[in-house]
Amino acid sequence: MRDFTKWLSGFRKSISEYNYYVDFEKVHRNVDAIKIELNILNSLIGSKDIENEFEVIVTKYPETLKCIPLLLAVRTSEIFAMDSEGEYTYSFAKANLPISQYKVFMQKTGLFDLMANHIINNLVDYATGVETGLDSNGRKNRGGHQMENLVEDFIKKSGFKRGETYFKEMYIHEITDRWNVDLSAISNQGKMEKRFDFVVKTYDMIYVIETNFYASGGSKLNETSRSYKTISGEIDTIDGVTFVWFTDGEGWKSARHNLEETFDVMKNIYNIDDMENGIMNEVFK
Numbered sequence: 001m002r003d004f005t006k007w008l009s010g011f012r013k014s015i016s017e018y019n020y021y022v023d024f025e026k027v028h029r030n031v032d033a034i035k036i037e038l039n040i041l042n043s044l045i046g047s048k049d050i051e052n053e054f055e056v057i058v059t060k061y062p063e064t065l066k067c068i069p070l071l072l073a074v075r076t077s078e079i080f081a082m083d084s085e086g087e088y089t090y091s092f093a094k095a096n097l098p099i100s101q102y103k104v105f106m107q108k109t110g111l112f113d114l115m116a117n118h119i120i121n122n123l124v125d126y127a128t129g130v131e132t133g134l135d136s137n138g139r140k141n142r143g144g145h146q147m148e149n150l151v152e153d154f155i156k157k158s159g160f161k162r163g164e165t166y167f168k169e170m171y172i173h174e175i176t177d178r179w180n181v182d183l184s185a186i187s188n189q190g191k192m193e194k195r196f197d198f199v200v201k202t203y204d205m206i207y208v209i210e211t212n213f214y215a216s217g218g219s220k221l222n223e224t225s226r227s228y229k230t231i232s233g234e235i236d237t238i239d240g241v242t243f244v245w246f247t248d249g250e251g252w253k254s255a256r257h258n259l260e261e262t263f264d265v266m267k268n269i270y271n272i273d274d275m276e277n278g279i280m281n282e283v284f285k
Contacts, residue, residue, distance in 0.1 A: 002263075004260050004264070007263070007271065007273075008252065008253065008256060008259070010271060010272075010273040011248050011249060011250055011252055011271060011272075012213075012248050012249065012272055013215070013250050015147065015150060015213055015248070015249075015272070016146065017146060017149075019142075020139060020142050020146065021136070022132055022135050022136060023135050023138065023142070024132075026135060027128060027131040027132050027135055030070075031124065031128050034066060034070065035124055037063055037064045038067050038123040038124045038127055039123070039124065040057060040061050040064050041057065041115075041123050042122060042123050042124070044057070044115045044116070045115050045116075045118065045120065045121065045123070046115075046116065046118050047116050050112050050115065050116040051103050051107070051112070054102075054103060054106060054112070055099050055100075058095075058099055058102065059099065062094075062095060065092045065093075065094075065095060065102070066092050066093060067092075067123070067127070068105075068106075068111070069092050070127055070130055070131070071114075071123070071127065071130065072109060072111070073133065073134055077091065077092050077093040078090065078091050078092070079092070079105075081105065081108070081109070083108070088101060088105075090102065146213065147211045147212055147213035147246070147247075147248070148168075148197055148198075150272065151197070151198065151209070151211045151246050151275070152168065154275045155200060157280075158281055158284060160200055165201055165202070166198060166199065166201070167199045167201075168198055169195055169196075169197065169198075170195065170196055170198075170199045170208075171193055171195045171196075172186065172192075172193055172195075172196075173193065175196075175206065175208070179201070179206055181206060181238070181240060181241060182238070183238065185234045185235070185237050186231055186235060196208040196210060198211070200244075202284055204240065205240060205241070205242055205284075206240060206242070207241075207242050207243075207244050207284055208235065208242070208243055208244070209243075209246065210228060210231075210243075210244075210245050210247075211245075211246045211247070212247050213247065213248050214247075214248075214250075214252055215249050215250060215251055216251045217251045217252075217253075217254030218251070221251060221252060221254070221255035221259070222255050222258045225258040225261070225262045226258060226262075228245050228262060228269075229261065229265060229266060231243055232245070232262075232265070232268075233265070242268060242283075243266075243268065244268040244269075245266065245268065245269045245270070246270050246271070246272075246274075246275065247269070247270075247271065248272045268283060270283075
């Protein structure tokens with residue numbers, strides 16, 4: 001019989017890969033897409049007549065407008081702004097206001113000051129920095145995928161082939177259609193659709209798998225633990241189907257009681273240590 005405290009003590013602080021921190025490939029791709037326009041706007045740096053020069057550039061090269069949102073760390077092509085002089089929605093995909101109003105925007109947001117007073121020296125370099133900052137917001141999504149990637153690596157090492165003996169992100173109806181198995185016990189009689197991270201198929205068993213990693217605590221952990229405890233109990237009533245949960249992360253130490261309750265009643269709950277010690281070869285038979 002496994003000891004929960006010992007099992008929990010093996011949970012990892014982090015599983016961050018090298019590309020977790022910044023996706024530089026994406027950063028450079030996004031900047032390269034507007035590099036020509038940024039270089040055109042570079043002529044405004046240090047300008048003594050920036051408003052008139054901006055008007056000349058935008059009139060001759062209207063496509064330069066599409067660069068402006070990124071200079072303010074904004075992803076959208078429309079920006080709303082208001083003050084005592086009125087409210088405006090500026091389109092940067094295609095001008096929807098007079099150029100004079102765009103000059104107001106550039107002045108009031110501080111972009112004219114940024115360029116005219118040499119606060120920056122190169123808009124391409126500046127945009128690269130902004131993109132890097134914006135990309136760091138994607139760490140949460142990358143963190144979630146890291147555990148999936150890790151589990152998938154171990155599934156492959158156990159000899160399973162994607163699209164043949166294991167499948168990624170399968171919905172209940174897809175599992176039902178593919179193997180003619182009744183999953184109504186976990187779909188509220190077909191009223192609820194759920195997607196599993198992985199499905200492993202052996203000769204006489206379908207393993208439906210969930211994965212997650214929590215580096216920090218929060219209310220979601222208790223909800224997750226209770227939810228998977230329920231799903232495990234429901235799947236136990238279905239012949240030929242087994243629920244497996246791979247989880248890890250020091251965040252669980254703040255929610256250990258709920259996790260322990262699930263651990264006590266759920267046979268197939270494992271951490272990274274278990275995977276490294278070959279648990280998949282024991283479970284997926």
